Amino acid sequence: MKGLILKLLKDTAPSYLSGEEIAGKLKISRTAVWKNIKSLQKSGYNVEGSPRLGYRLLEVPDLLYPAEISEGLKTRVIAKRPDLIHHFMEVDSTNNRLKELAEEGAPEGTVVIAEEQTGGKGRLGRTWISPRSKGIWLSVLLRPAKPLEEISVFTLLTAVAVARSIRNKFPGIVAGIKWPNDILIKGRKVCGILTELKAEADRLHYLITGIGLNFNSTDYDFPPELKGRATSILLENNGQLLHSRKELAGEILREMDVMYQKYLTSGSGEILLQWKTLNITLGREVTIQNLGETFSGKALDIDQCGALIVAGNDGKKKRFVAGEIITFGTGEAAH
Amino acid sequence: MKGLILKLLKDTAPSYLSGEEIAGKLKISRTAVWKNIKSLQKSGYNVEGSPRLGYRLLEVPDLLYPAEISEGLKTRVIAKRPDLIHHFMEVDSTNNRLKELAEEGAPEGTVVIAEEQTGGKGRLGRTWISPRSKGIWLSVLLRPAKPLEEISVFTLLTAVAVARSIRNKFPGIVAGIKWPNDILIKGRKVCGILTELKAEADRLHYLITGIGLNFNSTDYDFPPELKGRATSILLENNGQLLHSRKELAGEILREMDVMYQKYLTSGSGEILLQWKTLNITLGREVTIQNLGETFSGKALDIDQCGALIVAGNDGKKKRFVAGEIITFGTGEAAH
Numbered sequence: 001m002k003g004l005i006l007k008l009l010k011d012t013a014p015s016y017l018s019g020e021e022i023a024g025k026l027k028i029s030r031t032a033v034w035k036n037i038k039s040l041q042k043s044g045y046n047v048e049g050s051p052r053l054g055y056r057l058l059e060v061p062d063l064l065y066p067a068e069i070s071e072g073l074k075t076r077v078i079a080k081r082p083d084l085i086h087h088f089m090e091v092d093s094t095n096n097r098l099k100e101l102a103e104e105g106a107p108e109g110t111v112v113i114a115e116e117q118t119g120g121k122g123r124l125g126r127t128w129i130s131p132r133s134k135g136i137w138l139s140v141l142l143r144p145a146k147p148l149e150e151i152s153v154f155t156l157l158t159a160v161a162v163a164r165s166i167r168n169k170f171p172g173i174v175a176g177i178k179w180p181n182d183i184l185i186k187g188r189k190v191c192g193i194l195t196e197l198k199a200e201a202d203r204l205h206y207l208i209t210g211i212g213l214n215f216n217s218t219d220y221d222f223p224p225e226l227k228g229r230a231t232s233i234l235l236e237n238n239g240q241l242l243h244s245r246k247e248l249a250g251e252i253l254r255e256m257d258v259m260y261q262k263y264l265t266s267g268s269g270e271i272l273l274q275w276k277t278l279n280i281t282l283g284r285e286v287t288i289q290n291l292g293e294t295f296s297g298k299a300l301d302i303d304q305c306g307a308l309i310v311a312g313n314d315g316k317k318k319r320f321v322a323g324e325i326i327t328f329g330t331g332e333a334a335h
Numbered sequence: 336m337k338g339l340i341l342k343l344l345k346d347t348a349p350s351y352l353s354g355e356e357i358a359g360k361l362k363i364s365r366t367a368v369w370k371n372i373k374s375l376q377k378s379g380y381n382v383e384g385s386p387r388l389g390y391r392l393l394e395v396p397d398l399l400y401p402a403e404i405s406e407g408l409k410t411r412v413i414a415k416r417p418d419l420i421h422h423f424m425e426v427d428s429t430n431n432r433l434k435e436l437a438e439e440g441a442p443e444g445t446v447v448i449a450e451e452q453t454g455g456k457g458r459l460g461r462t463w464i465s466p467r468s469k470g471i472w473l474s475v476l477l478r479p480a481k482p483l484e485e486i487s488v489f490t491l492l493t494a495v496a497v498a499r500s501i502r503n504k505f506p507g508i509v510a511g512i513k514w515p516n517d518i519l520i521k522g523r524k525v526c527g528i529l530t531e532l533k534a535e536a537d538r539l540h541y542l543i544t545g546i547g548l549n550f551n552s553t554d555y556d557f558p559p560e561l562k563g564r565a566t567s568i569l570l571e572n573n574g575q576l577l578h579s580r581k582e583l584a585g586e587i588l589r590e591m592d593v594m595y596q597k598y599l600t601s602g603s604g605e606i607l608l609q610w611k612t613l614n615i616t617l618g619r620e621v622t623i624q625n626l627g628e629t630f631s632g633k634a635l636d637i638d639q640c641g642a643l644i645v646a647g648n649d650g651k652k653k654r655f656v657a658g659e660i661i662t663f664g665t666g667e668a669a670h
Contacts, residue, residue, distance in 0.1 A: 123535065123537075123538075124538070145626050147656040147657055148483045148484070148486055148487075148656075149483070149484050149640070149656060151483055151534075151536050152483075152536055152537065154536065155536040155537070180536075180537065181536075194535065195535060195536035196533070196534070196535055196536075197533070197534050197535075197536070198531070198532070198533055199486075199531070199532050199534070200458065200529065200530060200531055200532075201486050201487050201489065201490040201515075201516075201530035201531075201532070202458075202487060202490070202515065202656060202657030202658075203458075203459070203657060291480050305484070321482040321483075321484060321537060322482055322537030322538060323537075
């Protein structure tokens with residue numbers, strides 16, 4: 001009901017809508033209207049009430065409410081209904097919260113969004129700094145009937161969706177993918193992706209993809225050790241933002257949904273192609289670390305499984321299913 | 336201390352050992368000896384006490400106590416110390432209990448053994464009937480630094496270890512492996528294996544392998560729908576048992592440990608070879624079901640990943656990473 005009233009107010013804004021009209025349209029009492037308006041105000045919506053003119057919406061809060069995100073979002077699986085989006089002011093980590101929901105049987109496409117993560121996680125057990133309303137901290141639940149071998153495709157899928165979303169909404173920003181799934185802008189990391197899963201040996205139970213994207217952050221929001229290595233959409237767009245946090249969050253969900261559909265219907269081909277177009281890894285000299293081992297060479301390609309093929313200095317090729325590129329050398333980037 | 340007293344009693348049985356001797360050897364008080372003997376008796380050990388002669392061990396209970404299992408078990412990782420074995424009279428499922436321990440940080444090689452499972456699980460979400468002390472219901476925790484692609488090797492590894500253990504301890508029984516990991520005796524299932532895991536896209540957190548092996552069960556222990564399809568070691572050995580439940584449990588842990596070491600040092604080659612030797616799938620006509628799809632043909636081989644290669648009636652080969660063989664036709668078995 002609160003959502004319906006909000007929709008009416010949005011459709012009428014900046015004009016007034018009387019309490020009587022709202023009550024009539026939604027077939028509820030004037031008291032119910034009043035209670036829901038109070039609740040909206042409590043949620044941060046600036047709704048002005050005038051005894052004579054009624055109510056009007058002056059400002060929408062900068063919060064990633066399900067009703068805000070799902071507005072106009074035409075997805076087939078991911079967040080396909082507003083009630084699939086769970087919004088929290090604070091969680092330890094959106095992946096952890098979504099894991100709990102997944103264990104309770106939450107359907108595919110369920111999304112957890114938080115304004116703040118107190119225990120945000122990155123790859124390899126690292127911390128992800130997630131201050132309040134400074135970024136897009138969200139996780140998506142998928143339950144694809146796919147073998148474990150294809151899991152890494154989902155990591156690439158999400159990286160592609162995020163890079164595309166940034167480019168779609170902020171055409172001046174060239175977001176590129178560092179293998180396997182970091183999103184960089186001019187060499188600085190703007191987004192990290194953490195995919196976690198539960199499975200039997202031959203059956204995936206569920207897959208949770210967490211996205212941490214710095215949006216409004218300024219240099220003050222990053223800890224000293226990340227200075228010069230981390231960035232945000234705001235910083236890269238010269239302090240201006242054409243689109244809001246919620247618009248970009250919606251765009252990411254939409255792009256993920258599109259790529260997921262493509263994957264389900266025609267396999268990983270399109271994802272790999274898109275990844276190659278958006279990547280900033282192939283063709284460069286890299287040093288890669290994996291399970292304590294370090295290897296240097298030229299990043300040649302990724303294969304069907306998303307593994308990185310590196311040509312060592314002796315010309316021998318090595319295949320990395322997992323690992324981290326710790327230095328990026330010279331060389332022409334692929335895009 | 337209880338374990339040390341038990342060991343002394345076992346070494347001396349069937350002779351008596353005085354309380355004074357025990358106290359002296361272990362440097363504890365006579366009261367401490369008495370308390371520990373009481374505790375052993377409470378655990379089911381039949382220890383006879385005589386005021387003049389001391390104590391003697393008459394009977395060991397048919398329970399899979401850590402001290403019993405780990406006796407003489409020389410393993411490198413799996414249950415390498417008695418305190419890595421957690422024994423319960425009853426759990427919902429050994430996999431679930433071990434998952435909790437894994438989340439709390441239990442080390443690799445931790446084992447959960449239960450006398451009874453109230454919610455025993457099989458593959459594909461099925462139930463596994465696990466009545467009290469009628470079988471070996473145990474789970475093993477591994478944390479190999481391996482990519483997800485190699486997970487199915489662990490399923491094969493466990494199947495090989497179980498089949499070998501049965502053959503080692505009960506030479507008259509020909510235990511064979513039905514792809515991927517059911518253990519059959521004369522066409523009836525004696526053991527099922529359920530491998531579960533938690534991972535990031537490119538890093539395994541842990542792997543839990545659950546074993547459910549019918550040992551003492553008689554036909555009365557199986558539900559009507561399993562009649563003719565399930566069996567036990569007792570049933571297949573003409574009602575006689577040369578070795579006890581705990582001896583077979585220990586043998587399974589030992590075989591798993593050996594195969595795991597081989598895998599870590601030289602890859603999956605030996606496991607695949609052993610699997611092929613012990614399998615009863617290859618060379619036969621099979622109908623296989625996977626994700627709602629049904630396919631019939633001749634089982635030709637398994638590949639490096641443990642996937643089953645089936646030649647359809649039109650000669651085309653199909654590869655199954657996962658699935659279930661629902662009918663076993665005629666044809667010469669591979670062994």
